Amino acid sequence: MANKNLQDLLQELNTLNCSGMYQNDFFLTWEKTLDELKATWTVADALRYLREHNISTKVFDSGLGISLFRDNSTRTRFSFASACNLLGLEVQDLDEGKSQIAHGETVRETANMISFMADVIGIRDDMYIGKGNAYMHEIVDSVKQGYEDGILEQKPTLVSLQCDIDHPTQCMADAAHVIHELGGIENLKGKKIAMTWAYSPSYGKPLSVPQGVIGLFSRLGMEVVLAHPEGYEVMPDVLKVAEQNAKESGGSFHVTNDMKEAFADADVVYPKSWAPFAAMExxxxxxxxxxxxxxxxLEKQLLAQNAAHKDWCCTEDRMNLTKNGKAIYLHCLPADINGVSCEEGEVAASVFDAARDSLYKEASYKPYVIAAMILLAKFKDPAKLLAELEQKGTKRKFAE
Structure with a gap:
């Protein structure tokens, strides 16, 4: 996808079957076909191309994007707002503390009350096992019934901004970055990515990033390695997903308790802390x-357990084990940086500093990925729409 013009991107989009995304939602990446994933990356690139060439991408004249964050967020919160604005939607944050939820308002009632003029709902609910993804489905079921009953004039699309199982917008942005860095999605086949646990002085980091990474990159024919100390296992169901994906894509997937083994000859590394699945349950x-x-x-126990593995850190020595010592370093941010954000953490300051520009580029794909998810859900012929935007040529920023 790197350095393609809009016509190249639209030709590619027309070869992909992404009709299943129309009037649908985005929960987990492995629920989407490979064509639908490719379409998301292609539309994201097309939207970025148009914006960088000063062409407006406002495909809505009015409407709301509703955001609900049940966990703290910087990048995803602003990425969702940027994505909605890019397409012409205004954002309204649902602050549950200021709503009637505390007074007994049901999920169905809340979902319908916020959706009268909403085109998309973005939710982050990642803290509790068995809760986040289920809550998002309850929201979708509620607005679907509201639409079918004639209460809502449209069914808002739901985009998961992170649940207890997956972080699709983050992992899709991570993959977009790797695709561009390696010069195209076809160049990911056979490349090794190490998704490794790393030490953190905090205990409750969600499982959704490592699970999302192994669930997505195993679709792309890569050699995917999940590394963690004993006792830091992820959801068994997601391990099965990664194993099956690897078989179907011609890649591989395996788990190790050795960080050095994971880093050895890796093309991409993703050192990131997470809490054990059993502990999160x-x-x-x-x-x-x-x-x-x-x-x-439980917090005391987990902090003590973490402290026994402070050697699980992304150091220069570990990076030197990777392919030519130059693996792409990924992180969803913020990272626990030694001597900067904490005394000891996930990554050495020298490693993080060397990768800083690349990390920020990685994060920059998220607004476009989210916008692509929305656009593909709301418009039946995305290639035609994008071509019309270029032909119309409305300037985003008027001449100074």
Whole structure:
């Protein structure tokens, strides 16, 4: 996809069957076909091309994008707002503390009340196992019924901005970056990516990034390695997804408890902390029972468990083990940087500093990926629409 003009991108888009994305939602990457994933990256590149050539991409004259963040966010929050604005939608954040949810308002009622003029709903709900993805489906079921019953004039599209299982917008942006860095999606086949646990002085980081990475990059014919200390396992169901994906794509997938083995000859590395699946399940149950003493005890146990693995850090020595010592370093940010954001953490300051520009480019793909997800869900013929935008040539920024 690198350095393609709009006509190249539209020709590529016309070869892809992405009709299943129309009037649909985006929950997990492995629920989409490979053509649909490729279409998302292609439309993202097309939107970026138009914006960089000062052509307006406002395909909505009015409408809302509703955001609901049940966890803190910088990049994803602003990426969703940027994506909606890029397409002509205004953003309204649903602050549950200022809503009637605390007074007993049901999910179905909330979903319909916020959706009268909403075209898209973006939700981050990643903290509790078995909850986030299920909540998003309940929202979709509610607005679908509202639309079918004639309450809503349109069914808003839901885009998962991270759930307990997957972080599709992040991982799709990660992949877009790797595709561009390696000169095209065809060049990912046979390349090795190491998704490795790394030490953090905090304990409750979600599983959705490592799970999303192994669930997506295994679709692309890569040699995917998941590395973590014993006891930091991810969801068994996602391991099965990665194994099956690797078989179908001609790649490979395996798990190791050796960080050096994972880094050896890797083309891409993704050192990132996460909490053990079993512990996150226990944490969810403790919160559900209101057991605050149990939560505090679990936190102490997990912090002590983390501290036993401080050697799981992305250092210059580890990076030198990678392909020619020049692997692409990925991170969803913010990283726990040694001597900067913490005393000891996921990555050495020298490694992070060397990769800083690349990391920021990685993050820059997320607004376009989200916008592409929205556009593909809302317009039946995206290639025609994008061509009309270029032909119309409305300037985004008027001449100074």
């Amino acid at each position: 226990k944490r969810t149950n403790l919160y559900g029972n209101g057991d605050m003493e149990g939560i505090q005890e």
